[in-house]
Amino acid sequence: MSSTKTADLLPDARSPGGGGTSPVPARRRSWRQSLRRDWQLYTLAVVPLVFFAVFRYLPMIGNVIAFRQFEPGGSVFGDHWVGLEYIRMFLNDPTFWDVFTNTLVLGLLTLVVCFPMPIILALLLNELRNRYAKRIVQSVSYLPHFLSVVIVAGIVMEFLAADGSVNSALHAVGHAPILFLQQPGWFRSVYVSSELWQTVGWGTILYLAALTSIDQDLYEAARIDGANRWQQTWHVTLPGIRPTMITLLILNIGTFMSIGFEKIMLLYNPLTYSTADVVSTYLYRMGVVSNNFSYAAAIGLFESLIGLVLIVSANKISRRTLGTSLW
Amino acid sequence: MVGRPTRGYRVFQVCNTIILTLVVVATLYPLVNIVARSFSGEGYINAGQVNLIPRGFNIKTYKAVLHDSTFWTDYGNTVLYTVVGTAISLVLTTCYAYVLSKRNLRGRTFLVGVAVFTMFFSGGLIPNYLLISGLGMRNTIWSLVLPNAISVFNLLVMKSFFEGMPTELEEAAAIDGLSTYGTLLRIVLPLSKAVIATMTLFYAVSFWNSWFGAFLYLDRPNLFPVTLYLRNLIAGASGTGSVGFTGSDAAQAAANIQSVTIVLTTIPILAVYPFVQRYFVSGVMIGAVKG
Numbered sequence: 263m264s265s266t267k268t269a270d271l272l273p274d275a276r277s278p279g280g281g282g283t284s285p286v287p288a289r290r291r292s293w294r295q296s297l298r299r300d301w302q303l304y305t306l307a308v309v310p311l312v313f314f315a316v317f318r319y320l321p322m323i324g325n326v327i328a329f330r331q332f333e334p335g336g337s338v339f340g341d342h343w344v345g346l347e348y349i350r351m352f353l354n355d356p357t358f359w360d361v362f363t364n365t366l367v368l369g370l371l372t373l374v375v376c377f378p379m380p381i382i383l384a385l386l387l388n389e390l391r392n393r394y395a396k397r398i399v400q401s402v403s404y405l406p407h408f409l410s411v412v413i414v415a416g417i418v419m420e421f422l423a424a425d426g427s428v429n430s431a432l433h434a435v436g437h438a439p440i441l442f443l444q445q446p447g448w449f450r451s452v453y454v455s456s457e458l459w460q461t462v463g464w465g466t467i468l469y470l471a472a473l474t475s476i477d478q479d480l481y482e483a484a485r486i487d488g489a490n491r492w493q494q495t496w497h498v499t500l501p502g503i504r505p506t507m508i509t510l511l512i513l514n515i516g517t518f519m520s521i522g523f524e525k526i527m528l529l530y531n532p533l534t535y536s537t538a539d540v541v542s543t544y545l546y547r548m549g550v551v552s553n554n555f556s557y558a559a560a561i562g563l564f565e566s567l568i569g570l571v572l573i574v575s576a577n578k579i580s581r582r583t584l585g586t587s588l589w
Numbered sequence: 590m591v592g593r594p595t596r597g598y599r600v601f602q603v604c605n606t607i608i609l610t611l612v613v614v615a616t617l618y619p620l621v622n623i624v625a626r627s628f629s630g631e632g633y634i635n636a637g638q639v640n641l642i643p644r645g646f647n648i649k650t651y652k653a654v655l656h657d658s659t660f661w662t663d664y665g666n667t668v669l670y671t672v673v674g675t676a677i678s679l680v681l682t683t684c685y686a687y688v689l690s691k692r693n694l695r696g697r698t699f700l701v702g703v704a705v706f707t708m709f710f711s712g713g714l715i716p717n718y719l720l721i722s723g724l725g726m727r728n729t730i731w732s733l734v735l736p737n738a739i740s741v742f743n744l745l746v747m748k749s750f751f752e753g754m755p756t757e758l759e760e761a762a763a764i765d766g767l768s769t770y771g772t773l774l775r776i777v778l779p780l781s782k783a784v785i786a787t788m789t790l791f792y793a794v795s796f797w798n799s800w801f802g803a804f805l806y807l808d809r810p811n812l813f814p815v816t817l818y819l820r821n822l823i824a825g826a827s828g829t830g831s832v833g834f835t836g837s838d839a840a841q842a843a844a845n846i847q848s849v850t851i852v853l854t855t856i857p858i859l860a861v862y863p864f865v866q867r868y869f870v871s872g873v874m875i876g877a878v879k880g
Contacts, residue, residue: 296695302769303688307700310685310739314703317736321712321720338716338723383612386605395609401866402613405620408858408869410798412816416823416851417619420626425844427622430637459616467873491598516709524801528820542714549715550805562713570710 328560334553348560357544358561365540369518371454377514379458380465381507385495387466388473403463415528418456419443443529446537453522453529468506476502508586516573519565541565627852631844649841650849659810660818667797667814674734674796675789681738682747682788687773690751708741721806732806733799743791746875750784751777787872790865797858819850
């Protein structure tokens with residue numbers, strides 16, 4: 263299913279000027295004819311294209327400051343070339359490698375927990391016979407998705423505060439209170455659980471849709487072959503939702519590096535930097551707080567490139583081994 | 590499903606019901622807890638005795654926050670940013686999605702590629718920050734609404750929807766001498782109410798919930814959205830003093846001003862949520878319909 267989706271989402275490899283080998287269809291119009299015929303359509307694209315040029319592509323070009331000296335008040339693109347100086351600087355910066363490791367650990371933990379859970383929840387929901395109960399569980403579990411990350415962070419803080427619910431439960435079993443948000447050892451658990459709380463329900467939507475599209479005859483056939491419930495799930499249901507799983511996995515891997523920036527910004531503090539500080543928060547402090555724009559831009563460029571490499575390679579591996587890919 | 594359920598399956602059904610009930614409880618517990626705290630007295634809160642039901646019922650903090658003019662200014666700002674941002678986003682997204690939905694348009698592949706590439710590679714925080722500052726948009730509404738005017742995900746949802754419309758209608762409109770603009774306005778949009786409602790909600794929620802742009806680009810407190818008001822409260826950047834408390838009220842506020850503000854900020858979302866939830870789900874579905 264995702265192969266058709268992506269054929270649609272992503273540009274065709276045989277774009278004009280890209281291939282050249284495919285014979286030009288006889289009815290293909292020249293640019294001049296197309297413009298004359300469709301000029302009104304093209305005018306509708308002008309403002310959106312300006313948007314993409316200014317707010318998406320200009321910042322990409324703006325990354326040249328990673329290789330240039332930036333003077334406050336000077337050009338947005340920096341003032342003179344310094345080559346790879348800033349790249350060398352962060353590669354030799356031990357803090358950078360600390361936050362890099364934190365990013366990988368946190369990203370991996372989030373992936374391991376927050377990727378499979380919606381699948382499990384969707385399978386459980388699918389087994390629920392009572393439609394009314396199913397609707398209630400769905401409506402409730404989608405809700406946190408719509409809350410601002412500020413509200414989620416606020417709820418986490420209240421919930422884990424010294425006088426909060428968790429600590430009163432600990433008190434009830436005779437445990438001393440734990441200051442969760444002040445201890446580096448707790449940060450990852452807090453982050454991943456709050457992420458799970460917010461995303462697990464919403465994450466089931468696509469799986470539930472995929473589940474309803476599985477051909478019921480397959481179950482019938484499996485039953486005739488003597489498959490029990492568990493075997494039906496394993497041999498019919500899971501293969502049925504596999505393309506959805508792979509598509510979402512690839513997309514998750516692509517956002518690995520930029521993980522949870524806003525929530526970490528809200529939840530971390532200098533006491534928990536040793537586990538909570540990630541690449542994006544570090545470059546925020548380096549750039550916006552300390553005004554080392556070029557240095558921070560060099561780190562940011564590195565981060566974006568890794569993201570791109572991750573998604574491209576995840577896609578390639580998936581296409582080679584599983585035959586499903588985004589493009 | 591046909592067939593007599595086995596004993597193992599019945600056991601599974603019971604476990605399943607229990608697990609799903611726990612999911613519901615775990616999802617709602619923190620929310621109910623916040624509401625309970627917001628209505629509780631400071632003595633009970635500080636002693637960690639508030640769970641699901643308010644104890645020492647108290648609305649002093651609500652009164653104080655609702656009398657705080659900064660809170661209302663910021664709430665108004667959020668509404669303004671949401672309305673303006675959503676309007677701009679809708680117009681731009683609709684126009685571009687309509688263009689992209691024309692399969693025979695020359696250069697369509699390029700136009701799609703321009704948008705989709707930005708999903709996988711972005712300029713990053715620092716160049717964006719320098720650009721917005723360089724354009725002189727700091728401390729204006731534009732620093733919040735323009736950089737997020739088109740969400741590529743929403744764009745693709747809308748494009749899929751337009752692609753699914755019958756082409757005959759538009760061809761008939763063209764034969765009747767309607768221009769492209771006329772066709773879009775009078776034929777296509779009236780038939781797209783469902784997807785427009787979905788897009789409105791997607792954009793409105795994302796503008797309503799956003800805080801980081803404001804945190805980066807706004808320095809004047811009278812421009813802050815309410816999410817930033819809340820953020821400063823939980824980050825301790827502005828204490829209870831700013832709301833004008835004295836004596837015992839100050840202690841009360843210190844105990845639950847965060848819960849109160851969280852509740853007041855969440856109410857609009859909760860109020861519309863039951864009615865609009867299905868539009869969100871349908872939006873995700875349209876986006877994935879090809880998948």
